[in-house]
Amino acid sequence: SRLAIADGWLGDTPDLIGLRIDSTLRGPIPASIDALLTDQRRLALMVPAFPASGRTTRGGIHYVFGVPLAETQVAHDPHCPVTTSHIGAWIGGRMLAASALLDLDDVRRGRDAIAAQLVRHIADGVRAVFCDAETDHDIDEIARAALTLRRSHGIAILPVDPGPFTATLVRLMKAPRRLAPLVFGIVGSVMDTSRQQMDFVEANDLAFTVRYAGQSVSEGLAAFAQAPLAVKAMLLRTDTASLDADGKLHLYD
Numbered sequence: 001s002r003l004a005i006a007d008g009w010l011g012d013t014p015d016l017i018g019l020r021i022d023s024t025l026r027g028p029i030p031a032s033i034d035a036l037l038t039d040q041r042r043l044a045l046m047v048p049a050f051p052a053s054g055r056t057t058r059g060g061i062h063y064v065f066g067v068p069l070a071e072t073q074v075a076h077d078p079h080c081p082v083t084t085s086h087i088g089a090w091i092g093g094r095m096l097a098a099s100a101l102l103d104l105d106d107v108r109r110g111r112d113a114i115a116a117q118l119v120r121h122i123a124d125g126v127r128a129v130f131c132d133a134e135t136d137h138d139i140d141e142i143a144r145a146a147l148t149l150r151r152s153h154g155i156a157i158l159p160v161d162p163g164p165f166t167a168t169l170v171r172l173m174k175a176p177r178r179l180a181p182l183v184f185g186i187v188g189s190v191m192d193t194s195r196q197q198m199d200f201v202e203a204n205d206l207a208f209t210v211r212y213a214g215q216s217v218s219e220g221l222a223a224f225a226q227a228p229l230a231v232k233a234m235l236l237r238t239d240t241a242s243l244d245a246d247g248k249l250h251l252y253d
Contacts, residue, residue, distance in 0.1 A: 016157070016169060020187045022194075023048065023055045023162035024069060025062060025087065026080040030094035032186075036158055037097045037127050043118070044097075044158040045146055047165035048087060049133035055162065056134040060101050061085045087130045097127035104132035107141060114145035119153065128160075136164065143168040183207075186236045198237055207233035 054065035062069040068085035092099035159166040202209040208227040
């Protein structure tokens with residue numbers, strides 16, 4: 001329902017739709033990606049690395065300060081315990097859309113090699129690519145390759161990440177333009193740091209923000225329709241709700 005609201009309102013309008021995820025891969029990430037990939041023009045690029053926060057990915061294994069994810073405290077999360085460190089298994093294994101990995105060797109060959117590998121994945125029917133990255137430079141190269149693919153093949157890139165990859169895409173998209181691109185973000189992380197960041201964005205009017213509180217699709221669309229025409233950034237906060245194991249909706253303040 002939350003993603004249907006966002007996707008239905010956006011249509012063909014934005015330059016970029018970003019799905020921001022928890023850096024330790026908790027939450028309904030597979031279902032969220034599948035929902036956004038109903039638009040056949042999109043290719044999801046998941047780059048879960050956040051080097052400044054000790055999150056890196058190599059060989060498909062996601063690490064937190066060098067420790068495989070499933071060997072950290074998130075393995076004991078009471079709501080969403082992470083049972084494997086491999087993003088292809090943990091995320092791709094629970095998705096409907098076909099997925100593939102982009103390993104660090106390909107990333108380190110540079111943007112042209114990355115773009116070529118992505119084209120091959122698309123030709124094979126892949127809709128989501130999980131990318132290795134250990135440094136900000138790795139992330140920058142993936143972003144530049146993604147924008148090359150966007151221009152050359154008309155692919156709508158869907159960044160799936162905890163922040164750095166989307167931020168890099170926006171920076172690169174904005175650089176040659178006088179006006180910033182229209183950016184729509186969906187944030188569902190319940191980590192304190194993420195909530196503080198979203199509170200800051202909301203309190204300082206840095207984005208037109210709608211908080212999900214169980215609204216229907218039509219109610220959500222109506223809420224976004226109130227955005228001023230000059231707005232260039234919009235945010236759907238879904239950290240305000242969660243589903244339990246039985247599918248029951250819980251709302252938070």
